[in-house]
Structures are given as structure tokens and as C-alpha cells.
Amino acid sequence: MSEQIDDALRWGRDRISACSETARLDAELLLAYCLDKPRSYLYGRPEQELSQPCWQKYQQLVQKRLEPTPVAYLLGSREFYSMEFTVTPAALVPRPETELLVELALELIPIASTYRVCDLGTGSGIIAITLKKQRPLASILATDVDPGCLVLARDNALRHGVEVEFIESDWYRQLAQGTVFDLIVSNPPYIAANHPFLTQGDLPAEPGLALTPGTTGLEALEQIVSHAPRYLVNGGYLIVEHGYDQQAMVAELLKAQGFGEIRCVTDYNDLPRTSVAKLVENLNSGA
Ligand SMILES: C[S@@+](CC[C@H](N)C(=O)[O-])C[C@H]1O[C@@H](n2cnc3c(N)ncnc32)[C@H](O)[C@@H]1O
Incomplete structure (x- = not known):
């Protein structure tokens, strides 16, 4: 029939x-x-x-x-920032909220000069590749601890004809000594391991490594913020996506590491989602 x-x-x-x-x-x-x-x-x-x-x-x-199974995995593709990205179960399905992080980064990256940007936990590569596409003069390095994500991210960079350096690394750990950036961005895993949210909707089909960093949900953000000053120039910026209820804790982490001019931006659902901060006092310098 x-x-x-x-x-x-x-x-x-x-x-x-x-x-x-x-x-x-x-x-x-x-x-x-x-x-x-x-x-x-x-x-x-x-x-x-x-x-x-x-x-x-x-x-x-x-x-x-x-x-x-998420629709994006079935179709093998998802639009992000008006570009099509290949998506497989190796990586998180790109979320529209993450476009906000990209917008904030683009506000900071000059069009006409080189700027060194690091994307930690790149997944399918959407953030790094979109930034490179929009700011071709910037040099972009992206890391992920999961080699499967890096295969996918490299494919996506090829698909969009951009050069991004991809490195397998546990956050900053495998970066060459002395590497510094003008801007570090990250959409890390931030859901607490026992949160009921993890059992809902499509989340059970996505990689656990992309969703949860441990029991508090803050473990990855703590790592990223606490080591950022070592990898940022003075006056450099850090932008992190986080849970809607983690804004105050992220602000505390940032202040403790010498960041100032901290602002949190709300997403399309009016939830505090992405924090931007400037390294005003490098507590690591001279150490
Ligand atoms: C929430 S996903 C974000 C992926 C992508 N940036 C995006 O916005 O769609 C978090 C990413 O962090 C990676 N990740 C988890 N733990 C990591 C670690 N210790 N070091 C580096 N990357 C890690 C995961 O593999 C995953 O790709």
C-alpha cells in the first residue's frame, strides 16, 4: 500500500x-x-x-x-549559524543557544587583524569553524578529549574550506608550553551527573562526555576558568556557556582568577546562559 x-x-x-x-x-x-x-x-x-x-x-x-534518536543523527546534518554541519553520534547535536556564544565572540574578534582564539571541547567543530568562516584572519585552535569528535570536526572544517588547528587534549593539558590566546571560548559539559534532565528527551542518545563533567556539573567550568589566565594575554577574554542556574557560581570562579567586566547574557528563552569576562589582573603572572 x-x-x-x-x-x-x-x-x-x-x-x-x-x-x-x-x-x-x-x-x-x-x-x-x-x-x-x-x-x-x-x-x-x-x-x-x-x-x-x-x-x-x-x-x-x-x-x-x-x-x-535525535533527528540530526538520523539526517547526519544540522544547521548552525546558517551553515550545514555533519553530525554523528560521536558529538553533541549543535544547539541554537550556542549561536549566542558565537555572536559574543564575533563582537570581540576584530575583522581586520589576527586574533588568537581557542575553542575548548569543540565537539563537531561548530564554534571554531563558524568563527574562522566569519573572521578568516583569526587563528583558531580547537581541542577535544574525544578523538571521535576531532575526526568529525576536521571533516566539518574541510566541508567549509577553513583551516582550524585541532588538537586532542584534556582541556589545556596538551597545549604547547607558552601558547597564549586573545580569546578562549568553550561550551563545556555542565549538567550534574545525577540530574534527571539527563534521562529526558534526546539526551540519553548523546555522548555522556559532552553532557556531564561529574557530580556537581561545575567540574569542567572550574578547570577551564582556573587555568585560563595561564593561556590568556593580559586583557584577553574568556566566554563560557553554562547552565541557566550556574551564573553566580561561574562569576565567582571568574572573579577568583582575576577576571573582571563580567557579564552574563541571556539566551532566546531569556535564561542566563553565557558569561563573558576580561582578564584584568593576571594572578599567574610572575609565578
Ligand atoms: C557540550 S559539548 C560542546 C560541543 C561543541 N563545542 C558544541 O558547542 O556543540 C562539550 C564537549 O567537550 C568535550 N570534552 C569533555 N571533557 C573534555 C575534556 N576533559 N577536555 C576536552 N574536551 C572535553 C566533549 O567531548 C564535547 O565534545
């Missing part, structure tokens, strides 16, 4: 609504992918019959979506 586009979408939406708040959108994305057409194609042809192979492939993807 063959199905029409609108019936298939309804069928998919009804099933996917068991695991997703965006069931209709998910169904549209999956069906458009099976048809190898943009989503808009579906709206103009609600009565078009699907071929048997297309209907079968769509049913399989809907089934996988229910596991739940």
Missing part, C-alpha cells in the same frame, strides 16, 4: 509525539530527507503518493526517532 505525503506526515507526527515536542517538524524533516527534497516541497504536494521504498525508509526513520 502506498501513502500520500499528508497521510505520512500525520502518521509520523502521531508516533513521534510520544518522544518529541516538535513531532510535526521532526516528521517533515524525516520525510523531506527520504524524498531528497527541501521541507517546502511537502507543502505544495500533500496528495503526492510516496514510492514504496520512500515510505519504507520513512517508517524506519520514524521508528528510530522513537528510540529516541
Whole structure:
């Protein structure tokens, strides 16, 4: 039996609504992918019959979506900052909130001069690659402790034709001695290991290493902030994404390391999400 586009979408939406708040959108994305057409194609042809192979492939993807597998993993791709990135289960699915971090970084990176930027925990490479695309003169180094992420990030850099230096490193640990940056950015894991959030939605399908750094949720932020002064020039900046309830704790960490001009910016849901700080007093210098 063959199905029409609108019936298939309804069928998919009804099933996917068991695991997703965006069931209709998910169904549209999956069906458009099976048809190898943009989503808009579906709206103009609600009565078009699907071929048997297309209907079968769509049913399989809907089934996988229910596991739940994030749509981005099923499609192998996700848009970030108006660019398409290859996405695999090796890395976190890019989040729209992270575009805020990119915006804040772009405000600081001059267009017409070289600027040294480090992206810690690069995952699929979205932050480093977007920054390089927008600021071609900047030199960008990106790290991740997970070699699988680095394979993906390098693929994405190739896909977008940009040069980023990728290094396998536990935060700063494998950086060459004496390396300094004008700006360090990071979207680290920040969810506490026993947080119920980790069992909800698509999170169980994403790499634990990308989501949780330990029991408090602050372990990675502590590492990143406490060692940042050693890798920043005086007057350099640090931008970190964090949990909506971690703003005050992150501000304390930053102050303790000699950062000032600290500001926290809210995301599209009005949640305090990203903190920017300037290294005003390098407590490491002369040590
Ligand atoms: C929240 S994900 C962010 C990925 C990507 N930057 C993004 O915004 O989509 C955090 C990343 O930090 C990496 N990570 C976790 N622990 C790390 C460590 N000790 N050193 C370096 N990277 C680490 C994870 O592998 C993951 O790719």
C-alpha cells in the first residue's frame, strides 16, 4: 500500500509525539530527507503518493526517532549559524543557544587583524569553524578529549574550506608550553551527573562526555576558568556557556582568577546562559 505525503506526515507526527515536542517538524524533516527534497516541497504536494521504498525508509526513520534518536543523527546534518554541519553520534547535536556564544565572540574578534582564539571541547567543530568562516584572519585552535569528535570536526572544517588547528587534549593539558590566546571560548559539559534532565528527551542518545563533567556539573567550568589566565594575554577574554542556574557560581570562579567586566547574557528563552569576562589582573603572572 502506498501513502500520500499528508497521510505520512500525520502518521509520523502521531508516533513521534510520544518522544518529541516538535513531532510535526521532526516528521517533515524525516520525510523531506527520504524524498531528497527541501521541507517546502511537502507543502505544495500533500496528495503526492510516496514510492514504496520512500515510505519504507520513512517508517524506519520514524521508528528510530522513537528510540529516541535525535533527528540530526538520523539526517547526519544540522544547521548552525546558517551553515550545514555533519553530525554523528560521536558529538553533541549543535544547539541554537550556542549561536549566542558565537555572536559574543564575533563582537570581540576584530575583522581586520589576527586574533588568537581557542575553542575548548569543540565537539563537531561548530564554534571554531563558524568563527574562522566569519573572521578568516583569526587563528583558531580547537581541542577535544574525544578523538571521535576531532575526526568529525576536521571533516566539518574541510566541508567549509577553513583551516582550524585541532588538537586532542584534556582541556589545556596538551597545549604547547607558552601558547597564549586573545580569546578562549568553550561550551563545556555542565549538567550534574545525577540530574534527571539527563534521562529526558534526546539526551540519553548523546555522548555522556559532552553532557556531564561529574557530580556537581561545575567540574569542567572550574578547570577551564582556573587555568585560563595561564593561556590568556593580559586583557584577553574568556566566554563560557553554562547552565541557566550556574551564573553566580561561574562569576565567582571568574572573579577568583582575576577576571573582571563580567557579564552574563541571556539566551532566546531569556535564561542566563553565557558569561563573558576580561582578564584584568593576571594572578599567574610572575609565578
Ligand atoms: C557540550 S559539548 C560542546 C560541543 C561543541 N563545542 C558544541 O558547542 O556543540 C562539550 C564537549 O567537550 C568535550 N570534552 C569533555 N571533557 C573534555 C575534556 N576533559 N577536555 C576536552 N574536551 C572535553 C566533549 O567531548 C564535547 O565534545
